[in-house]
Amino acid sequence: MKVVSPQISHKYDIGGIKLSLQNAAEVKAAYQDMMDGIKKKLPDAYLEGVQLQPMLSGGKEVILGMVHDPTFGPMLMFGLGGTYVEILKDIQFAIAPVDEREAREMIAGIKTYPLLAGVRWEKPSDIDALVYTILRVSRLVCDFPEIEEFEINPMMVFEKGKGVLAVDLRLILKRDM
Incomplete structure (x- = not known):
């Protein structure tokens, strides 16, 4: 899961990336945690939402x-x-x-x-x-x-x-x- 925001280019540094989510409950909890954490760190950032991608292995x-x-x-x-x-x-x-x-x-x-x-x-x-x-x-x-x-x-x-x-x-x- 990655945050989508025009003000956030380095997502990892601000807590805008969550990895290895296994089920819907983990996705929901990660989303809430991410949004709450980013709003505390960057209260003026416009948060469009998140992007979900499959986990990659190897490479x-x-x-x-x-x-x-x-x-x-x-x-x-x-x-x-x-x-x-x-x-x-x-x-x-x-x-x-x-x-x-x-x-x-x-x-x-x-x-x-x-x-x-x-x-x-x-x-x-x-x-x-x-x-x-x-x-x-x-x-x-x-x-x-x-x-x-x-x-x-x-x-x-x-x-x-x-x-x-x-x-x-x-x-x-x-x-x-």
Whole structure:
């Protein structure tokens, strides 16, 4: 369960995410707890409601984002996602648009790349799906210059051949366009 609010972009930090809900009673209790907690922390936030998604298992969390730099234009960012991005700060940047070689370099350039490539008993992640997604996001932010910021975090990368899935997305448009 995730809160839906235009004022809340980092849902986890404010108690706007509840995981592993097993039945209707847990969903109802989690909803009430979430709404009460957020209203205490952010009384002026407009709460549209919640979004329910199935729990995912497996995969690695990555982040894929873009910020518009006044000098260079759209700057893509890639790294391990979820809360890891804030702790490890293991990210790579590239000026969009990027080609396939640059997308692969972004992925291989993070220090934690071995976790995606497959270490010891773990199977490799779907690097080709990651590359494809980076290329599509690169094209998107170049085709729509009104996008100021864009972030998929987390995006789950499953084992090779099983793709990626955006779990949460934030998009901010420029105000002056």
